[in-house]
Structures are given as C-alpha cells and as structure tokens.
Amino acid sequence: MVSDRSLEVLRVIVQDYVASREPVGSKAIVERHSFGVSAATIRNDMAQLEDEELISAPHTSSGRIPTDKGYRLFVDRLADRKPLSEAQREAIRTFLGQSVDLDDVLMRTVRLLSQITNQVAIVQYPSFARAQVRHVELVSLTDRRVLTVLITDTGRVEQQVVEIEQPVDAERLERVKSKLNALLGGASVEASAGILKQARTEAAPEDQPLTARITQALAEGFAQYRHDKLVMAGAANLARTEEDFSGSIYPVLEALEQQVVLLRLFGEMDVDRGGVSASIGRENESFGLGETSVIASNYRSSAGELARLGVLGPTRMDYTNNLAAVRAVARYLSRLLGED
Known part of the structure; x- marks a missing residue:
C-alpha cells in the first residue's frame, strides 16, 4: 500500500524527470520541494514506490525515474487537470x-x-457516411476537360479534373449538372452509389458518355468521405x-x-x-x-x-x-x- 506522501513523492519525481530528463534523487527532492522531512524519509518513500514498480533506477546508485506503471498512476490520480490559460x-x-x-x-x-x-x-x-450533398459544380476548363466540385453540408470539398473523349459544349454540361443536382441534392453519402447509377441510367443518350465520366469522378470523391x-x-x-x-x-x-x-x-x-x-x-x-x-x-x-x-x-x-x-x-x- 502506497502512502499519501509516497504518492506526492511520485508526483514530483514525474514532474522533475519530465522537466530535466535527469533521474531524481532524494536529496534533490528535499532541496526542491517542501516535504518537511529528511532525505532518509524520502528514500524510504522511494523504496516503497520502487517495490510497487512505480519508479526504477536506470543505473546503480542513481536517482529514480518513473516506470510506465508510474506514469499511469500519475495520469489517473495525480496529474492536475488544470485548464489552459x-x-x-x-x-x-x-x-x-x-x-x-x-x-x-x-x-x-x-x-x-x-x-x-x-x-x-x-x-x-x-466518417462522413451520413453527410449530405449540398451541391455539385461542373466547370469547363477546356472543351475536353471538366473540373468536378463536390460540396457537402460538412463543409468538405472534393475536386477532380476529368478528361472527356469528345468535346463538350456549355449547354450539355449545364444539363448534366442540373440532373445531378436534382438527384443528389440533400442525399447522403451512403446513398450516393445508387443515385449515381440512377443518373447514368436516366441520362439522355447524347449525355451518357459525359454522365458516365462525371459520375465516375464523383464516385471517387464520395469514396474519400467513407475512408x-x-x-x-x-x-x-x-x-x-x-x-x-x-x-x-x-x-x-x-x-x-x-x-x-x-x-x-x-x-x-x-x-x-x-x-x-x-x-x-x-x-x-x-x-x-x-x-x-x-x-x-x-x-x-x-x-x-x-x-x-x-x-x-x-x-x-x-x-x-x-x-x-x-x-x-x-x-x-x-x-x-x-x-x-
């Protein structure tokens, strides 16, 4: 059974060792801290702590340092839970x-x-599996390159540049974007896979190649939310x-x-x-x-x-x-x- 004073000795050993990286001896404890007892008494307390495997001697005739068990006791019972300034x-x-x-x-x-x-x-x-889609934006960089921007209600933004095989005009891009936002707006990330599949199925024939490339990029973006x-x-x-x-x-x-x-x-x-x-x-x-x-x-x-x-x-x-x-x-x- 460790006495209250021995616990206080453990406290100062942890604090002094953390501050100095030097093993802490009984003489140093008496000089630095107001225990009101002799170095011999402190040595007895340290012997008790060592018997309980709360401190150890890294070298013969050296001071003592905390063990993992000593740090655990310090954290659980002795560490001051003071707030930040x-x-x-x-x-x-x-x-x-x-x-x-x-x-x-x-x-x-x-x-x-x-x-x-x-x-x-x-x-x-x-994990943003329950996050909801706020908006999908498609930005034309060139007639064959589109930037997809996926925004959710968590404030997270996923962007990806998509290469398109055939030139894409602004009207087609706007049509695909409107369809995607109509389907995905307010939907959860969990439900995204099924909705993207629906978008590909419902796309007009002339929009299907573009929709397929865009939904593939969005699926990769949604995957980041789940990892x-x-x-x-x-x-x-x-x-x-x-x-x-x-x-x-x-x-x-x-x-x-x-x-x-x-x-x-x-x-x-x-x-x-x-x-x-x-x-x-x-x-x-x-x-x-x-x-x-x-x-x-x-x-x-x-x-x-x-x-x-x-x-x-x-x-x-x-x-x-x-x-x-x-x-x-x-x-x-x-x-x-x-x-x-």
Whole structure:
C-alpha cells in the first residue's frame, strides 16, 4: 500500500524527470520541494514506490525515474487537470477561426497541437457516411476537360479534373449538372452509389458518355468521405526527443506512416469522464509503439460524426499540459465545426 506522501513523492519525481530528463534523487527532492522531512524519509518513500514498480533506477546508485506503471498512476490520480490559460485559449480561437474549410481547419489543428505540446499531433477525419450533398459544380476548363466540385453540408470539398473523349459544349454540361443536382441534392453519402447509377441510367443518350465520366469522378470523391484518414504534424519533435527512446526512433516513424495502426489504436482508447484518455508505454506494444504515449480526445463534426484527435510522443512527456491541450482543442474544434 502506497502512502499519501509516497504518492506526492511520485508526483514530483514525474514532474522533475519530465522537466530535466535527469533521474531524481532524494536529496534533490528535499532541496526542491517542501516535504518537511529528511532525505532518509524520502528514500524510504522511494523504496516503497520502487517495490510497487512505480519508479526504477536506470543505473546503480542513481536517482529514480518513473516506470510506465508510474506514469499511469500519475495520469489517473495525480496529474492536475488544470485548464489552459486564457492566452492559450485565445490563441486557439484565433488560429483555428481563420480556417476556410474542413481540410484547412484540420491541418491548422495538428499544427497548433504540435506547437502547444511539442509532440506529434494527429487528427482523424470524421466518417462522413451520413453527410449530405449540398451541391455539385461542373466547370469547363477546356472543351475536353471538366473540373468536378463536390460540396457537402460538412463543409468538405472534393475536386477532380476529368478528361472527356469528345468535346463538350456549355449547354450539355449545364444539363448534366442540373440532373445531378436534382438527384443528389440533400442525399447522403451512403446513398450516393445508387443515385449515381440512377443518373447514368436516366441520362439522355447524347449525355451518357459525359454522365458516365462525371459520375465516375464523383464516385471517387464520395469514396474519400467513407475512408478513414489521418492528418499529422510535428514528426520533427520526435528527433528532438530521440534520447528518450532506447533504440532508434525509426520504428516509431514507420508506425506513424501506417495510418491503419494509429486508427486501430485510437479506436481502442476509451475516453474518460474528463473527455480525454491516455495510452502509455507498454500499453501500446502491440502497435509497435511500446516506448510512446498517446493522449486522445473526441471531437464532433458538423454532421454529428465523432472522430479522434491527439498527440503522440515519448513516455517522458508533460502529461498535465498535454491532457489539457488535447481536451481544449477537441472542444473548440467541435464548437467550430458545429457552427458551420
């Protein structure tokens, strides 16, 4: 059974080690923190923590560092759940508020999170299967090239240039566009495949070749709405913390490139009552990320779909700040998308 004072000793060991990357000894704890007891008493507390496998000695006669189990206890019971400062909140509102569309806001989100936390930031695109088509635009670039623009109520825009075998005049292009908007307007992405097939079937004979090429391009655009996709920023932060990894950081970088791995990890993390969760060290071994920690939270898209955002870095990270940052950015992102 770990005493309350021993838990406080664990707290300062985590905080001091995160700040300095140096093992923390009993003498340093007495000098830096007001426990009101001797170094010998602190050593007894540290021995208790070591018996519980919450701290360990990286070298003989050195100070102590937190274990994965120690970080877990710190996150679950000891980390201060303090909110971000008003200046930080204003910076989030200002930076994300300048976004022009969903792609832009998610890219800004990962850039902002990586800057606030100094970790790799990751945002999952929402699944837009329930999104509704707002408008389809067809723009003639040349007589044989057409730009398709697909816009949904989520604010997402998919564009594709289509090559046409036969020259297309403005009247035919307008006729096909009107037919597509009549069929697709207000329809869900889930229903798109059947509607595009209907558009090809109902097209006038002279419009069928053009309709076939346009609906093929739109089908590819709709497929993007149904696929899981991640946006990342801040991979360079891993290089700055390379000393926190026992070997090379390349396995971590390889795992980051495999989006399916991160999507599975996100999917298995349960968000707590505070709206945030952490997966620490050995908890991530099955994903090839056993020396990293991931902090994640949910956000809600304008279509009501839930998706995840978070940060990934070494287990020696500032959990208190990162938990607060991920939670705050997720909540603001939900509000921002809900206003669209």
